[in-house]
Structures are given as structure tokens and as C-alpha cells.
Amino acid sequence: PSGVLIIGAGQAGVQTAEALRSGGYAGPLTVLGEEPHPPYRRPPLSKAWLCGELQAAQLLMRAPEALARKGIDLRVGVRVQAIERAQRRLRLADGSTLPYAALVLATGASPRPLALPGAPALGVLSLRGLDDATALAARLADCQRQQQPLLVIGGGFIGLEVAASARKLGVEVTVLEAAPRLLGRVLAPALSDWYADLHRHHGVQVRLGAQLAALETGPDGQVRGAWLQDGSHCPGAAVLVGIGVQANDALAQAAGLDCERGVVVDACGRSSDPHIYAAGDCTARRLPDGTLLRLESVHNATEQAKSVAASILGQERPFVATPWFWSEQYDKKLQMAGLSAGADHWVLRGTMDAGAFSLYHFRGPRLLAVDSVNATREHLQARKLLDAGLSPTPEQAADPAFDLASLLA
Ligand code: FAD
Numbered sequence: 001p002s003g004v005l006i007i008g009a010g011q012a013g014v015q016t017a018e019a020l021r022s023g024g025y026a027g028p029l030t031v032l033g034e035e036p037h038p039p040y041r042r043p044p045l046s047k048a049w050l051c052g053e054l055q056a057a058q059l060l061m062r063a064p065e066a067l068a069r070k071g072i073d074l075r076v077g078v079r080v081q082a083i084e085r086a087q088r089r090l091r092l093a094d095g096s097t098l099p100y101a102a103l104v105l106a107t108g109a110s111p112r113p114l115a116l117p118g119a120p121a122l123g124v125l126s127l128r129g130l131d132d133a134t135a136l137a138a139r140l141a142d143c144q145r146q147q148q149p150l151l152v153i154g155g156g157f158i159g160l161e162v163a164a165s166a167r168k169l170g171v172e173v174t175v176l177e178a179a180p181r182l183l184g185r186v187l188a189p190a191l192s193d194w195y196a197d198l199h200r201h202h203g204v205q206v207r208l209g210a211q212l213a214a215l216e217t218g219p220d221g222q223v224r225g226a227w228l229q230d231g232s233h234c235p236g237a238a239v240l241v242g243i244g245v246q247a248n249d250a251l252a253q254a255a256g257l258d259c260e261r262g263v264v265v266d267a268c269g270r271s272s273d274p275h276i277y278a279a280g281d282c283t284a285r286r287l288p289d290g291t292l293l294r295l296e297s298v299h300n301a302t303e304q305a306k307s308v309a310a311s312i313l314g315q316e317r318p319f320v321a322t323p324w325f326w327s328e329q330y331d332k333k334l335q336m337a338g339l340s341a342g343a344d345h346w347v348l349r350g351t352m353d354a355g356a357f358s359l360y361h362f363r364g365p366r367l368l369a370v371d372s373v374n375a376t377r378e379h380l381q382a383r384k385l386l387d388a389g390l391s392p393t394p395e396q397a398a399d400p401a402f403d404l405a406s407l408l409a
Contacts, residue, residue, distance in 0.1 A: 002027055004312060005090060005098060007080045007251070008106035009033025011042070012280025012301035014062055016104050017072045019309030030073040030098070032080055032090075037130055038064045039074070043298060045133040046161035047328045050140070051168045059130065083255040085273060102275055102312050105252055105263055106305070109245035109281035109296060114153060118215030123223040124239045127158055136162070139238040143171045150174075151226055151236030153212065155182035157327045159242030160195065164329040167202045174234050175199065176210040176226065188340065188359055191371060194352050195329070202330055207234070215239065245296060247282045260284055262294055267318035269308035277311055279304035285319065293339075299324040322386040335376065337383040338369030347398040350375060358382065360397040367391035381405050 004020060006013045009031050017031050033039070040059040048054040067074045079093040089099045111126035113119070125136050143150050143166070150166050152159040155177030163173045175182075181192035182199075196206050211229040218224045225235040247262035258264040258272035262284035269277045280301035284292040303319050310317035325336045332355065340346070343361035350357030358372040358379065367386060372379035381404045385392065388408065396402045 002101050003099070004029050004102045004104065005100040006031045006104040006106055007090070008108055008248075008280070008282070009035070009039045009074060009076060010106060010108050010280065010301070011061070011298055012108070012282075012305045013104070013106035014039045014067070015302050015305035016106060016277075016279055016308050017067070018062075018070065019306045020312060021070045021072065023309050023313050023315075025309070025313060026071075027101075028073070029071060030075065031067070032078045032092075032098075033074070033076045034079045035129055035131075036077045038062070038076060039067075040130060041298075042128070043326075045130065046127060046158055047165060050133060050137060050162065050165040052137075056130070080251060083251055083276070085255050085276075088275060100275070102277065104308055104312075105249075105271070105276065105278040105282055106280050106301075107248035107251065107282045109247050111241065112244045112246055114215075114241045114243065116212055116215060118217050118223070119241075121215055121217040121223040121239075122221045123237065124215065124241060126241045127162065128245070136238075136240065140166055140169055140171055143237050144169055146237060148172070148237030149235055151176065151223075151234055151239045152242060153226070153239060154242035154244070155179070155206070155208075156185075156242050156244065157183065159240060160199065160329055161327060162240050162242065163199060163204050164202065167204060168330075172203075174205040174207065174236065176207050176212065176228075176234065178209070178211060180209050182206070182208070186336070186340075187371065188346055188361070190348075190352070191359060191373075194373075198330065198332065205234075245281065247284065247294070249282055252276075252278070252282075260292055262292075264292065265304070267307065267320070268311045268316060269304050269319075270311055277308040279308045295323055295325075297323070297325045322383060324383065332373055333376065334371065334373050335379045336369065336371045337379065338367075338386045340369035340371070343368045345394070347394045349378070349398055349400055360392070360394070362391070362394055365391060365393070367397070378404070381408070384408055 039061040081093050082091040089097045149172035152175045166173045182195045213227045213229045216224045249259045249263045252263045253259045263278040265278050265283045281296045284294045307317045307319050327334045340361040346359045346361045356374040361369040370382035
């Protein structure tokens, strides 16, 4: 067999195809996507698009014609059913097969379902794709018309971005978070508290340590609210479940590839089969110390895609870039560079009250990560420092008068 097949027409799949072409790959190149839509960007789905500030056409990542011009055969509405590794071919849902010389898994991730009595009620939604977002937008319009609240289950990025967008649309919102703070897995406690204040300031009811007991469903099958284990009740005419995602690695698992919370890949995007590569949200990357790193971000998908394309072209391009992520809520843009896990202290640059600041996370003298709110220029410099492996002293980082760019000179 010849040619490259890519499963998944999302961020990682499309980027891999383009990186292959720009890297000089001239053979057959096919991208198979299950969704009926041409490749689009997901981040605006919970932000500008949900608020009605962006048209559907503006979500488009690449026009199909632009891909066709590069000789990329995009096939949407196609579900891959199985990987037949021994024959090096894919089996599609319609029973047909497609051979490959190299296969790229870029299947993304799916929202974790809520395991709770009453959870399949009507009006209980999750948000991953454009169709989910369309359903959510319709529900928000109902909530607004009927003056009924939206319940958000999970105080992570998706839940909080939807909460902010719903408030912009004039919808009442309650956020239920089981942990004692918002965004607890990714942010320092001070920043979690700042986000809780931000949402409360915008009229969101934020309930922390909220242990759910059951969803309440009406006789019409529609969700009406949630019961908490402390006996309290929260009304809601729609529920957005944002409790994390799981990697779409079922195909890889069934084919016997090494999987652990995702398709296990090395820094070059290689799986345990020399003909199969993986990039994006479906992967778990093995780090030099043996631990696995799962990242769910556009930057990760893009960087892994470039590494995979290079690997297929016989080059080594390990993923060494500093991880980067952003989130927008109200008029606040958070940018996160590096990984703060393992940090033993942090310092603040700027003032949180002023709404523009950065947190510099250190382990000993070493800068590990920087989280910035509405401080884009400074964040870019911090990213460059991290990329270069340079660390300001904590005193320099905390002093807004100290020019961080001078360390890069
Ligand atoms: P996806 O973009 O999910 O693409 C995977 C594709 O594979 C899907 O279209 C899926 O249908 C298809 N597929 C799966 N299985 C099969 C199969 N068997 N056959 C055929 N096709 C298949 N990241 C940020 O960095 N910043 C943000 O602000 C941000 N906001 C986000 C907001 C929302 C609402 C969401 C949902 C995500 C957000 N993300 C954000 C995350 C970011 O969008 C993802 O990390 C990124 O899309 C991952 O790209 P991917 O290609 O791995 O997966």
C-alpha cells in the first residue's frame, strides 16, 4: 500500500496533512472525518460563536477547496470502524476498506458523560462539536425567553466559558463544582479564587464543593434542575456538563496499540506500531522520565501534527515547545505557558485587582510556567523565556519595572 491516511478532520488531522505537503510529501494524502462539516475551529464554540459574535462561516479552519488545491483529499461524514494492522488498511463504517503506508490517528476526545440518576434527560448537553454548540445555543435562547437558569456542571474551562457567554446573553447561570475551587487541576488557588470572584461579579452563582445527587426531570422528560447531596436543589432548564474529556482511543485499543489514557506516543508522535502515528487530544505523550502527559489544546495538536509529519518524512522533530493554552471569559483573556505542576512557589507581577497580571511559577530558582490575564505582550516575553530555558529571579519577575526582555538580549 502507498499513501498517508489521517483519521480525524480536526485541528491535528488538518495540520498534519498541511505539514506533510509543506514538508515535501507528494504521495496520496487522505483525511477522513466523521463529522459532516468541513474542518472548523472549536475554541470559539464556547466563546464568541456562542455569544452570537461570530458567524458559522468564520469558524472554518480551511475551505475544502484550499485543501483540494494542496492535493489533500478531504472526506467528511466518513466514520472509520477498525484498523486492520496486519493488512495495513482501514475498515470504514460502510464496510469498504482503504490501504495505507502510514496512518495518523487524530481522533480527538469526547466529553466525559455524567454518571448520575436522571442524566440522560432532555436538555442535558455537552459541548465538543458544532452540532453540540448549535443545540446549546438553542437551549440558551429558550432559557433567556423563559427566564430560566442554565446549570453548569463542572467549573473547568468549557463550563466557565459557557457560563460567561450565557451571562453575556442575559441568562441566569449556576455553576456547580465538586472540588473546593474552580479550575483546581490547572490553576494556583489564588487564581481560582480570582475566577470565582470574576464570575460572581458577573452574576453567576458559583457553588463550590457541590456534590451532585441526581438531576430532576419533569414528566415531559425535560431536565428541571439538580439535587445536591446536602439536600439543596438548584433549578435549571438546561444543563451543560463540562467534567472533562476522554481520549478517542477506542480504534487504537481495538487494534492492540499501546494506549493509556490515550494513544501512547513519543515526542515525535510515533505509536507502538511503526506505521501508525498520532497527534492531538487522542494522545498521551511519554516523557523522558517515563510519565505520560495529556494535553488538550490547539497548540499541542499543532505541534504534535508537525512532529508526526516530520516523522513520516523520515525526520526527527521532537515536540519540545513550551505548552501553551488560552481561555476567554467576559473581557478577560487568560494565557498559560509551561506546566505549573511541580512548582513550589509563585510570584505575582501586576495586581489582581487591576485585572491585568501574571503569575510566575517556580521550582526553586527555575521558572516552570507563567499564567497571564490580560497581559498579552508580557506573556509573549515570558513564553520566549520559557522556550529559551531562561529564568528571571522571583524578585525580577515580581517587579513590573524590571524589563524581562533584557534577559533575552
Ligand atoms: P478534534 O479537533 O476534536 O478533531 C478530532 C476529529 O476526529 C473530530 O472531528 C472527530 O469527529 C473525528 N473522529 C473521531 N473518531 C473518528 C473516526 N472513527 N472516524 C472518523 N473521524 C473520527 N484549546 C485551546 O488551546 N484554547 C481554547 O480556548 C480552547 N477552547 C475550546 C473550546 C471548546 C468548546 C472545545 C470543545 C475545545 C477547546 N479547546 C481549546 C481544545 C481544542 O479545540 C482541542 O484541543 C483541539 O481541537 C484538538 O484537536 P484534535 O484534532 O486532537 O481533535
